[in-house]
Each structure stands twice: as C-alpha cells, then as structure tokens.
Amino acid sequence: MSNLNKDDFKNNSAMDNNLDSNDGTITRINSMNTVSQDSKNMGLLNWLGCLFTGFIIPLVLLLIKKEDSYIQSQAKEALNMCISMLIAYIGLWILAIIFGVIFAPLAMIPMLFMGIMGLAFFIFCVLGAIKCFSGENFKVPFIIRLLK
Numbered sequence: 001m002s003n004l005n006k007d008d009f010k011n012n013s014a015m016d017n018n019l020d021s022n023d024g025t026i027t028r029i030n031s032m033n034t035v036s037q038d039s040k041n042m043g044l045l046n047w048l049g050c051l052f053t054g055f056i057i058p059l060v061l062l063l064i065k066k067e068d069s070y071i072q073s074q075a076k077e078a079l080n081m082c083i084s085m086l087i088a089y090i091g092l093w094i095l096a097i098i099f100g101v102i103f104a105p106l107a108m109i110p111m112l113f114m115g116i117m118g119l120a121f122f123i124f125c126v127l128g129a130i131k132c133f134s135g136e137n138f139k140v141p142f143i144i145r146l147l148k
Contacts, residue, residue, distance in 0.1 A: 034135070035070050035135040039068055039070045039071055039135075040132060040133055040134075040135050041133075042061060042065060042068070042071045043070065043071060043074045043128075043129075043132025043133070044129050044132050044133045045057065045061070046058050046061050046071065046074050046075050046078055046128075046132065047074070047078060047125050047126075047128035047129035047132055047138075048125070048129050049061075050078040050081070050082060050125050050128070051121075051122065051125035051126070051129075054082055055078075055079055055082040055083070058074075058075040058076075058078035058079045058082070059075070059079060061075040062075035062076065062079065070137070073137060074128070074132055074137075074138065076147040076148070077128070077138065077139060077140055078125075078128065079147055080140070080143050080144065080145050080146055080147055081121070081124060081140045081143050083144065083146055084142075084143040084144045085117060085121055087144070088117055089114060089117065092110040092111075092113055092114050092117075093110070093114075095109075095110040096110040096111055096114075124140050128140070
C-alpha cells in the first residue's frame with residue numbers, strides 16, 4: 001500500500017480514504033469489486049462444462065445467473081467461443097468436401113486445421129477454468145464476439 005498526502009485524494013470516488021493516526025497521511029485502499037467464491041466456482045463450472053458439453057452449460061448459466069455480472073461475462077465468452085468454433089468447423093468441412101472432390105489428399109489440409117482448432121478449444125477451456133477459479137476475467141483471443 002502506498003501512503004499519499006491528503007491532497008492526492010480530491011474527487012477520487014473509486015477509492016476509500018483512511019486517515020493514518022501516526023503521521024497524518026491517507027492510506028489508499030482499493031474498493032474494487034472482488035469476485036465471490038460462488039462466482040469463481042460457477043465460472044470454473046462454466047468453462048469445464050463448455051469443454052465437455054459444448055454450449056449447453058454456458059447457455060444455462062447465462063439464463064439462470066442473471067444477477068451475477070462475472071458469471072454473465074464468462075458465460076457470454078464461452079458461448080462466443082463455441083459459436084466461433086462452430087462457424088469455423090462448418091467452413092472447414094465445406095473446404096474439405098471441395099478439396100476432396102478436386103483431389104482427395106487435399107482434404108487432409110482442412111482436417112489438420114480442425115484438429116488444431118480442437119486442441120485450441122481444449123486449451124482455451126482449461127485456461128478459462130484456471131483464470132475463473134482465481135477470480136480473473138478471461139477473454140478468448142481470435143473469436144467473434146456476437147454476445148456482448
């Protein structure tokens with residue numbers, strides 16, 4: 001914690017002020033919202049559910065836990081990842097069919113990308129579970145954010 005002069009706290013509504021009785025300085029204390037243990041556990045359930053059931057668990061949490069903004073944001077992120085992966089899988093399947101008609105071994109190229117996407121899906125779900133369990137907000141890179 002840092003000790004600051006009283007003048008440093010003019011119109012600072014995001015922080016609470018406490019007067020230190022020893023030297024007359026004000027100690028800055030964060031009043032940021034902390035994530036409750038229940039929200040952390042639900043966030044963990046969200047990402048592990050996304051890993052094993054796809055979009056079902058994040059959708060259920062999004063519809064049930066409307067009062068908790070942390071769970072809402074993580075459920076939307078998981079749903080966005082599922083939707084993005086689904087769009088990419090459909091596109092890769094279409095490419096595989098087209099390449100398979102032209103020359104069958106070329107169909108292996110989109111299949112390889114599908115395998116890489118499956119591995120990325122697994123990694124992002126595990127990373128999301130770890131971040132949520134520690135109470136951090138997790139954003140998946142390279143996805144289409146349809147739900148905001």
